[in-house]
Amino acid sequence: MSTAQAEISTILMDKVADWLTQSALAGNDLETLVKGFCERLAAAGLPLKRVHLSFSMLHPLYDALGFTWVRGQGMEVEGFRKEDGVHSDRFLTSPYYHLLSNKLDHLRRRLDPSVPSEFPVFDDLRLMGVTDYMAFVHPFSGNTSQGMIGSWSTDSASGFSDSMISALLRIQNHLAIATKMAVLTKLADNMMITYLGGDAGRRVLDGQIKRGEGDTIRAALVMADMRGSTRLAETSGREIYIDTLNQFFDAIAAPFNRRGGQIMSFIGDGFIAVYPCERHRAQSETACQAALAATHKATARMMDLNLRRKEQGLGDIKFGIGLHVGNVMFGNVGLTDRLTFSVFGSAVNEVQRLQTLTKKYPHSVLASKDFASYCGANSWLTLGNEELAGIKQKLTVLSPDLSGALALDEDGALEPIYDRISDAEQVMLLHRDAARLSAGDPRKLQ
Numbered sequence: 001m002s003t004a005q006a007e008i009s010t011i012l013m014d015k016v017a018d019w020l021t022q023s024a025l026a027g028n029d030l031e032t033l034v035k036g037f038c039e040r041l042a043a044a045g046l047p048l049k050r051v052h053l054s055f056s057m058l059h060p061l062y063d064a065l066g067f068t069w070v071r072g073q074g075m076e077v078e079g080f081r082k083e084d085g086v087h088s089d090r091f092l093t094s095p096y097y098h099l100l101s102n103k104l105d106h107l108r109r110r111l112d113p114s115v116p117s118e119f120p121v122f123d124d125l126r127l128m129g130v131t132d133y134m135a136f137v138h139p140f141s142g143n144t145s146q147g148m149i150g151s152w153s154t155d156s157a158s159g160f161s162d163s164m165i166s167a168l169l170r171i172q173n174h175l176a177i178a179t180k181m182a183v184l185t186k187l188a189d190n191m192m193i194t195y196l197g198g199d200a201g202r203r204v205l206d207g208q209i210k211r212g213e214g215d216t217i218r219a220a221l222v223m224a225d226m227r228g229s230t231r232l233a234e235t236s237g238r239e240i241y242i243d244t245l246n247q248f249f250d251a252i253a254a255p256f257n258r259r260g261g262q263i264m265s266f267i268g269d270g271f272i273a274v275y276p277c278e279r280h281r282a283q284s285e286t287a288c289q290a291a292l293a294a295t296h297k298a299t300a301r302m303m304d305l306n307l308r309r310k311e312q313g314l315g316d317i318k319f320g321i322g323l324h325v326g327n328v329m330f331g332n333v334g335l336t337d338r339l340t341f342s343v344f345g346s347a348v349n350e351v352q353r354l355q356t357l358t359k360k361y362p363h364s365v366l367a368s369k370d371f372a373s374y375c376g377a378n379s380w381l382t383l384g385n386e387e388l389a390g391i392k393q394k395l396t397v398l399s400p401d402l403s404g405a406l407a408l409d410e411d412g413a414l415e416p417i418y419d420r421i422s423d424a425e426q427v428m429l430l431h432r433d434a435a436r437l438s439a440g441d442p443r444k445l446q
Contacts (some may be wrong), residue, residue, distance in 0.1 A: 016037065046167065046168075048153065226318070270355070302319060321365045
Protein backbone atom coordinates (compact mmCIF):
# COMPACT_ATOMS: atom_id res chain seq x y z
CA MET A 1 0.00 0.00 0.00
CA SER A 2 1.41 3.41 -0.92
CA THR A 3 2.13 6.10 1.67
CA ALA A 4 -0.84 8.18 0.51
CA GLN A 5 -3.17 5.18 0.88
CA ALA A 6 -1.84 4.26 4.32
CA GLU A 7 -3.51 5.55 7.45
CA ILE A 8 -1.93 8.72 8.79
CA SER A 9 -0.74 8.28 12.37
CA THR A 10 -3.02 10.22 14.72
CA ILE A 11 -0.32 10.03 17.38
CA LEU A 12 2.28 11.69 15.15
CA MET A 13 -0.17 14.35 13.99
CA ASP A 14 -1.02 15.09 17.63
CA LYS A 15 2.72 15.55 18.24
CA VAL A 16 2.81 18.11 15.42
CA ALA A 17 -0.19 19.90 16.97
CA ASP A 18 1.53 19.91 20.39
CA TRP A 19 4.68 21.34 18.82
CA LEU A 20 2.65 24.13 17.20
CA THR A 21 1.18 25.06 20.58
CA GLN A 22 4.54 25.05 22.34
CA SER A 23 6.18 26.97 19.51
CA ALA A 24 3.50 29.66 19.66
CA LEU A 25 3.74 29.93 23.46
CA ALA A 26 7.51 30.23 23.18
CA GLY A 27 7.03 33.29 20.95
CA ASN A 28 8.66 31.81 17.86
CA ASP A 29 8.36 33.96 14.76
CA LEU A 30 6.26 32.99 11.76
CA GLU A 31 9.20 31.78 9.69
CA THR A 32 10.42 29.42 12.42
CA LEU A 33 6.90 28.21 13.10
CA VAL A 34 5.95 27.57 9.46
CA LYS A 35 9.24 25.90 8.51
CA GLY A 36 9.18 23.67 11.59
CA PHE A 37 5.55 22.79 10.92
CA CYS A 38 6.19 21.75 7.30
CA GLU A 39 9.24 19.67 8.19
CA ARG A 40 7.31 17.90 10.96
CA LEU A 41 4.38 17.13 8.66
CA ALA A 42 6.81 15.52 6.22
CA ALA A 43 8.49 13.61 9.07
CA ALA A 44 5.07 12.37 10.23
CA GLY A 45 4.63 10.58 6.90
CA LEU A 46 2.65 13.04 4.76
CA PRO A 47 4.16 12.97 1.25
CA LEU A 48 3.98 16.74 0.78
CA LYS A 49 5.99 18.15 -2.11
CA ARG A 50 5.13 21.84 -1.69
CA VAL A 51 3.32 23.97 0.89
CA HIS A 52 2.42 27.63 0.37
CA LEU A 53 1.08 29.76 3.22
CA SER A 54 0.34 33.49 3.27
CA PHE A 55 -0.78 35.48 6.29
CA SER A 56 -2.54 38.82 6.01
CA MET A 57 -1.15 41.32 8.50
CA LEU A 58 -2.30 44.48 10.21
CA HIS A 59 0.81 46.45 9.31
CA PRO A 60 1.24 50.07 8.14
CA LEU A 61 3.49 49.07 5.23
CA TYR A 62 2.67 45.46 4.32
CA ASP A 63 -0.47 43.46 3.67
CA ALA A 64 0.96 39.98 4.09
CA LEU A 65 3.85 37.61 4.66
CA GLY A 66 4.15 34.60 2.37
CA PHE A 67 6.04 31.30 2.85
CA THR A 68 6.70 28.61 0.24
CA TRP A 69 8.20 25.33 1.46
CA VAL A 70 9.43 22.67 -1.01
CA ARG A 71 10.58 19.28 0.23
CA GLY A 72 14.36 19.07 0.19
CA GLN A 73 14.76 22.73 -0.82
CA GLY A 74 13.80 24.61 2.34
CA MET A 75 11.59 27.68 2.44
CA GLU A 76 11.33 31.06 0.74
CA VAL A 77 9.81 34.11 2.47
CA GLU A 78 8.20 37.15 0.85
CA GLY A 79 6.81 40.38 2.25
CA PHE A 80 3.87 41.71 0.26
CA ARG A 81 3.73 45.49 0.37
CA LYS A 82 0.63 47.61 0.80
CA GLU A 83 -0.01 48.93 -2.71
CA ASP A 84 -3.04 49.09 -4.97
CA GLY A 85 -2.70 47.78 -8.51
CA VAL A 86 -4.26 45.92 -11.41
CA HIS A 87 -4.52 42.16 -11.06
CA SER A 88 -2.37 40.23 -13.53
CA ASP A 89 -3.90 37.81 -16.03
CA ARG A 90 -2.04 34.98 -14.32
CA PHE A 91 -3.59 35.84 -10.99
CA LEU A 92 -7.08 36.16 -12.45
CA THR A 93 -6.74 32.58 -13.70
CA SER A 94 -5.27 31.23 -10.44
CA PRO A 95 -6.84 28.76 -7.97
CA TYR A 96 -6.68 31.42 -5.25
CA TYR A 97 -8.71 33.89 -7.29
CA HIS A 98 -11.29 31.20 -8.06
CA LEU A 99 -11.48 30.18 -4.42
CA LEU A 100 -11.78 33.72 -3.03
CA SER A 101 -14.06 35.21 -5.65
CA ASN A 102 -16.49 32.28 -5.21
CA LYS A 103 -16.22 32.39 -1.40
CA LEU A 104 -15.03 28.79 -1.17
CA ASP A 105 -13.17 27.33 1.80
CA HIS A 106 -11.33 24.64 -0.16
CA LEU A 107 -10.44 23.75 -3.73
CA ARG A 108 -8.96 20.36 -4.68
CA ARG A 109 -7.69 19.25 -8.09
CA ARG A 110 -5.94 16.09 -9.32
CA LEU A 111 -3.20 17.03 -11.81
CA ASP A 112 -3.63 14.62 -14.72
CA PRO A 113 -0.91 15.13 -17.38
CA SER A 114 -3.37 14.03 -20.08
CA VAL A 115 -5.85 16.80 -19.23
CA PRO A 116 -5.24 20.50 -20.07
CA SER A 117 -4.42 22.59 -17.00
CA GLU A 118 -7.40 24.34 -15.44
CA PHE A 119 -5.06 26.95 -13.92
CA PRO A 120 -1.66 28.03 -15.34
CA VAL A 121 0.13 27.37 -12.02
CA PHE A 122 -0.63 23.67 -12.49
CA ASP A 123 1.85 23.59 -15.39
CA ASP A 124 4.60 24.64 -12.97
CA LEU A 125 3.48 22.15 -10.35
CA ARG A 126 3.46 19.30 -12.86
CA LEU A 127 7.11 20.05 -13.65
CA MET A 128 7.76 19.51 -9.93
CA GLY A 129 6.01 16.13 -10.10
CA VAL A 130 2.88 17.26 -8.24
CA THR A 131 -0.10 14.95 -8.70
CA ASP A 132 -2.69 16.44 -6.34
CA TYR A 133 -3.36 19.98 -5.11
CA MET A 134 -5.62 21.47 -2.43
CA ALA A 135 -6.00 25.21 -1.69
CA PHE A 136 -7.77 26.74 1.29
CA VAL A 137 -8.77 29.95 3.04
CA HIS A 138 -8.79 30.12 6.84
CA PRO A 139 -9.82 33.50 8.33
CA PHE A 140 -8.68 34.21 11.88
CA SER A 141 -12.13 35.61 12.73
CA GLY A 142 -15.37 36.43 10.96
CA ASN A 143 -15.11 40.22 10.82
CA THR A 144 -11.49 40.88 9.85
CA SER A 145 -9.29 40.55 6.81
CA GLN A 146 -6.57 38.95 8.92
CA GLY A 147 -6.20 35.29 8.13
CA MET A 148 -4.32 32.49 6.42
CA ILE A 149 -4.52 31.30 2.83
CA GLY A 150 -2.49 28.53 1.27
CA SER A 151 -2.18 25.26 -0.57
CA TRP A 152 -0.96 21.70 -0.07
CA SER A 153 0.65 19.74 -2.95
CA THR A 154 1.76 16.12 -3.09
CA ASP A 155 3.81 14.14 -5.60
CA SER A 156 2.46 10.79 -4.41
CA ALA A 157 1.31 8.69 -7.40
CA SER A 158 -2.11 8.14 -5.80
CA GLY A 159 -2.54 11.74 -4.65
CA PHE A 160 -4.17 12.75 -1.38
CA SER A 161 -6.06 9.98 0.42
CA ASP A 162 -9.12 10.72 2.54
CA SER A 163 -7.05 10.13 5.67
CA MET A 164 -4.49 12.67 4.48
CA ILE A 165 -7.15 15.26 3.73
CA SER A 166 -8.75 14.64 7.11
CA ALA A 167 -5.38 15.03 8.85
CA LEU A 168 -4.61 18.26 6.97
CA LEU A 169 -8.00 19.75 7.80
CA ARG A 170 -7.54 18.95 11.50
CA ILE A 171 -3.98 20.26 11.70
CA GLN A 172 -5.01 23.35 9.74
CA ASN A 173 -7.03 24.55 12.74
CA HIS A 174 -4.05 24.10 15.07
CA LEU A 175 -1.86 25.93 12.56
CA ALA A 176 -4.32 28.83 12.37
CA ILE A 177 -4.33 29.25 16.17
CA ALA A 178 -0.55 29.07 16.46
CA THR A 179 0.10 31.42 13.56
CA LYS A 180 -2.49 33.90 14.82
CA MET A 181 -0.48 34.15 18.04
CA ALA A 182 2.70 34.64 16.02
CA VAL A 183 0.99 37.23 13.82
CA LEU A 184 -0.18 39.16 16.89
CA THR A 185 3.36 39.08 18.29
CA LYS A 186 4.69 40.27 14.95
CA LEU A 187 1.98 42.94 14.90
CA ALA A 188 3.18 44.31 18.25
CA ASP A 189 6.76 44.42 16.97
CA ASN A 190 5.67 46.05 13.70
CA MET A 191 3.63 48.73 15.40
CA MET A 192 6.26 49.60 17.99
CA ILE A 193 9.06 49.83 15.43
CA THR A 194 6.97 51.63 12.80
CA TYR A 195 5.53 54.24 15.15
CA LEU A 196 8.33 54.59 17.72
CA GLY A 197 11.46 53.51 15.85
CA GLY A 198 13.71 50.51 16.40
CA ASP A 199 15.38 51.28 19.74
CA ALA A 200 12.37 52.99 21.34
CA GLY A 201 10.06 50.21 20.14
CA ARG A 202 12.26 47.53 21.66
CA ARG A 203 12.44 49.44 24.96
CA VAL A 204 8.64 49.61 25.15
CA LEU A 205 8.27 45.91 24.29
CA ASP A 206 10.84 45.12 27.00
CA GLY A 207 8.59 46.81 29.55
CA GLN A 208 9.73 50.45 29.67
CA ILE A 209 6.16 51.72 29.62
CA LYS A 210 5.76 53.88 32.74
CA ARG A 211 5.65 57.66 32.60
CA GLY A 212 9.06 59.10 33.48
CA GLU A 213 11.00 55.93 32.66
CA GLY A 214 13.99 56.51 30.42
CA ASP A 215 17.68 57.36 30.27
CA THR A 216 19.95 60.33 29.70
CA ILE A 217 22.02 59.67 26.60
CA ARG A 218 24.47 61.57 24.44
CA ALA A 219 23.56 61.83 20.76
CA ALA A 220 24.07 63.68 17.53
CA LEU A 221 20.76 65.39 16.80
CA VAL A 222 19.04 66.19 13.51
CA MET A 223 15.98 68.38 13.12
CA ALA A 224 14.45 68.85 9.65
CA ASP A 225 11.45 70.83 8.48
CA MET A 226 9.66 71.48 5.19
CA ARG A 227 9.33 75.11 4.15
CA GLY A 228 6.08 76.61 2.85
CA SER A 229 3.87 73.80 4.11
CA THR A 230 1.31 76.15 5.64
CA ARG A 231 0.80 77.93 2.32
CA LEU A 232 0.65 74.61 0.50
CA ALA A 233 -1.99 73.31 2.91
CA GLU A 234 -4.10 76.43 2.39
CA THR A 235 -3.82 76.53 -1.42
CA SER A 236 -3.86 72.80 -2.25
CA GLY A 237 -6.31 70.06 -1.53
CA ARG A 238 -5.77 67.56 1.27
CA GLU A 239 -4.62 64.82 -1.12
CA ILE A 240 -2.00 67.01 -2.81
CA TYR A 241 -0.72 68.28 0.51
CA ILE A 242 -0.36 64.81 2.04
CA ASP A 243 1.22 63.44 -1.15
CA THR A 244 3.77 66.28 -1.16
CA LEU A 245 4.53 65.77 2.51
CA ASN A 246 5.11 62.05 1.97
CA GLN A 247 7.38 62.78 -1.01
CA PHE A 248 9.36 65.10 1.25
CA PHE A 249 9.69 62.53 4.02
CA ASP A 250 10.56 59.72 1.59
CA ALA A 251 13.38 61.80 0.13
CA ILE A 252 14.85 63.56 3.14
CA ALA A 253 14.13 61.32 6.11
CA ALA A 254 15.21 57.88 4.85
CA PRO A 255 19.01 58.47 5.18
CA PHE A 256 18.61 59.38 8.85
CA ASN A 257 16.90 56.08 9.70
CA ARG A 258 19.87 53.82 8.98
CA ARG A 259 23.52 53.32 9.97
CA GLY A 260 22.95 54.18 13.60
CA GLY A 261 20.34 56.87 13.07
CA GLN A 262 16.82 56.69 14.48
CA ILE A 263 13.93 58.96 13.58
CA MET A 264 12.28 59.54 16.93
CA SER A 265 9.15 61.33 15.80
CA PHE A 266 7.51 63.21 12.97
CA ILE A 267 6.31 66.63 14.09
CA GLY A 268 3.87 68.12 11.59
CA ASP A 269 5.97 68.71 8.48
CA GLY A 270 9.28 67.92 10.19
CA PHE A 271 11.07 65.26 12.19
CA ILE A 272 13.80 64.74 14.77
CA ALA A 273 16.43 62.01 14.49
CA VAL A 274 19.16 60.90 16.88
CA TYR A 275 22.49 59.10 16.58
CA PRO A 276 23.14 57.78 20.12
CA CYS A 277 26.78 57.62 21.24
CA GLU A 278 28.92 57.19 24.34
CA ARG A 279 30.18 60.18 26.29
CA HIS A 280 33.68 60.40 24.82
CA ARG A 281 35.20 61.78 21.66
CA ALA A 282 35.58 58.71 19.45
CA GLN A 283 31.90 57.76 19.66
CA SER A 284 30.81 61.39 19.33
CA GLU A 285 32.87 61.68 16.13
CA THR A 286 31.31 58.51 14.73
CA ALA A 287 27.79 59.74 15.47
CA CYS A 288 28.26 63.27 14.12
CA GLN A 289 30.03 62.09 10.98
CA ALA A 290 27.24 59.58 10.33
CA ALA A 291 24.66 62.35 10.74
CA LEU A 292 26.60 64.62 8.38
CA ALA A 293 26.92 61.84 5.77
CA ALA A 294 23.17 61.29 5.98
CA THR A 295 22.66 65.04 5.53
CA HIS A 296 24.67 64.93 2.28
CA LYS A 297 22.50 62.06 1.04
CA ALA A 298 19.30 63.76 2.14
CA THR A 299 20.28 66.95 0.33
CA ALA A 300 21.11 65.02 -2.83
CA ARG A 301 17.82 63.13 -2.66
CA MET A 302 15.92 66.40 -2.30
CA MET A 303 17.71 67.74 -5.39
CA ASP A 304 16.72 64.59 -7.25
CA LEU A 305 13.12 64.88 -6.07
CA ASN A 306 12.87 68.54 -7.11
CA LEU A 307 14.23 67.73 -10.58
CA ARG A 308 11.48 65.15 -10.97
CA ARG A 309 8.88 67.58 -9.72
CA LYS A 310 10.10 70.21 -12.20
CA GLU A 311 9.63 67.72 -15.05
CA GLN A 312 6.03 67.30 -13.83
CA GLY A 313 5.47 71.06 -13.74
CA LEU A 314 5.54 71.19 -9.92
CA GLY A 315 7.39 73.59 -7.67
CA ASP A 316 10.44 72.87 -5.53
CA ILE A 317 10.09 71.56 -1.99
CA LYS A 318 12.33 73.68 0.23
CA PHE A 319 13.65 72.56 3.60
CA GLY A 320 15.84 73.35 6.58
CA ILE A 321 18.07 71.01 8.63
CA GLY A 322 19.69 71.68 12.01
CA LEU A 323 22.61 69.60 13.34
CA HIS A 324 23.77 69.51 16.95
CA VAL A 325 25.24 67.19 19.60
CA GLY A 326 24.52 66.95 23.31
CA ASN A 327 22.91 65.12 26.18
CA VAL A 328 19.19 64.36 25.91
CA MET A 329 16.56 62.60 28.00
CA PHE A 330 15.26 59.54 26.16
CA GLY A 331 12.02 58.08 27.49
CA ASN A 332 8.30 58.30 28.26
CA VAL A 333 6.37 61.50 28.92
CA GLY A 334 2.69 62.41 28.78
CA LEU A 335 -0.41 61.27 30.63
CA THR A 336 -0.47 58.11 32.69
CA ASP A 337 -2.67 56.46 30.07
CA ARG A 338 -1.41 58.26 26.94
CA LEU A 339 2.37 58.41 26.52
CA THR A 340 4.89 59.28 23.87
CA PHE A 341 8.46 58.01 23.67
CA SER A 342 10.92 60.61 22.41
CA VAL A 343 13.92 62.79 23.28
CA PHE A 344 13.78 65.92 25.40
CA GLY A 345 16.07 68.53 26.94
CA SER A 346 18.00 71.70 26.18
CA ALA A 347 19.98 70.12 23.31
CA VAL A 348 16.69 69.31 21.58
CA ASN A 349 15.58 72.92 21.96
CA GLU A 350 18.90 74.11 20.53
CA VAL A 351 18.76 71.91 17.43
CA GLN A 352 15.19 73.02 16.82
CA ARG A 353 16.26 76.67 16.89
CA LEU A 354 19.22 75.93 14.63
CA GLN A 355 16.82 74.49 12.09
CA THR A 356 14.66 77.62 12.37
CA LEU A 357 17.71 79.80 11.58
CA THR A 358 17.78 78.33 8.06
CA LYS A 359 14.97 80.82 7.41
CA LYS A 360 17.38 83.65 8.25
CA TYR A 361 20.51 82.44 6.47
CA PRO A 362 20.70 81.46 2.77
CA HIS A 363 21.71 77.92 3.72
CA SER A 364 19.47 74.87 4.02
CA VAL A 365 21.71 73.15 6.60
CA LEU A 366 23.09 74.74 9.77
CA ALA A 367 25.13 73.17 12.56
CA SER A 368 26.51 74.11 15.96
CA LYS A 369 30.24 74.55 16.52
CA ASP A 370 30.20 71.53 18.84
CA PHE A 371 28.75 69.35 16.08
CA ALA A 372 31.21 70.62 13.46
CA SER A 373 34.19 69.99 15.78
CA TYR A 374 33.49 66.24 15.64
CA CYS A 375 33.33 66.08 11.83
CA GLY A 376 37.04 66.02 11.01
CA ALA A 377 38.34 67.71 7.89
CA ASN A 378 34.98 68.67 6.46
CA SER A 379 34.76 72.23 5.15
CA TRP A 380 32.57 74.62 7.18
CA LEU A 381 31.51 78.24 6.75
CA THR A 382 31.14 80.17 10.01
CA LEU A 383 28.07 82.40 9.84
CA GLY A 384 28.12 84.06 13.26
CA ASN A 385 27.07 83.82 16.88
CA GLU A 386 23.36 83.65 17.58
CA GLU A 387 21.31 84.25 20.69
CA LEU A 388 18.72 81.51 20.81
CA ALA A 389 15.46 81.99 22.67
CA GLY A 390 15.53 80.34 26.06
CA ILE A 391 19.27 79.59 25.86
CA LYS A 392 21.76 81.67 27.89
CA GLN A 393 24.94 81.21 25.87
CA LYS A 394 25.31 82.34 22.28
CA LEU A 395 25.67 79.52 19.77
CA THR A 396 28.23 79.64 16.97
CA VAL A 397 26.43 78.72 13.77
CA LEU A 398 28.16 77.06 10.81
CA SER A 399 27.10 75.67 7.45
CA PRO A 400 28.75 72.62 5.83
CA ASP A 401 30.06 72.46 2.27
CA LEU A 402 27.36 70.41 0.51
CA SER A 403 28.96 70.30 -2.93
CA GLY A 404 29.48 66.58 -2.42
CA ALA A 405 25.71 66.20 -2.41
CA LEU A 406 25.81 66.59 -6.18
CA ALA A 407 27.19 63.07 -6.46
CA LEU A 408 24.69 60.46 -5.36
CA ASP A 409 26.16 57.17 -4.22
CA GLU A 410 24.49 53.83 -4.84
CA ASP A 411 22.02 54.05 -1.97
CA GLY A 412 21.59 57.82 -2.04
CA ALA A 413 19.29 58.05 -5.05
CA LEU A 414 15.56 57.73 -4.74
CA GLU A 415 14.40 54.19 -5.35
CA PRO A 416 12.00 53.73 -8.27
CA ILE A 417 8.39 52.96 -7.43
CA TYR A 418 7.46 49.30 -7.93
CA ASP A 419 5.62 48.98 -11.22
CA ARG A 420 3.75 45.76 -10.52
CA ILE A 421 2.36 43.62 -7.74
CA SER A 422 3.25 39.97 -7.34
CA ASP A 423 0.60 37.29 -7.82
CA ALA A 424 1.01 36.24 -4.19
CA GLU A 425 0.46 39.80 -3.04
CA GLN A 426 -2.69 40.04 -5.11
CA VAL A 427 -4.06 37.02 -3.23
CA MET A 428 -3.87 38.97 0.00
CA LEU A 429 -5.26 42.15 -1.57
CA LEU A 430 -8.23 40.19 -2.85
CA HIS A 431 -8.67 38.51 0.53
CA ARG A 432 -8.73 41.93 2.18
CA ASP A 433 -11.16 43.34 -0.41
CA ALA A 434 -13.43 40.31 -0.12
CA ALA A 435 -13.67 40.92 3.62
CA ARG A 436 -14.58 44.55 2.95
CA LEU A 437 -17.34 43.51 0.58
CA SER A 438 -18.77 41.02 3.05
CA ALA A 439 -18.83 43.79 5.64
CA GLY A 440 -20.80 46.05 3.31
CA ASP A 441 -17.89 48.14 2.00
CA PRO A 442 -19.11 49.73 -1.27
CA ARG A 443 -15.70 49.57 -2.92
CA LYS A 444 -15.46 46.95 -5.66
CA LEU A 445 -12.80 44.36 -6.35
CA GLN A 446 -10.27 45.44 -8.94
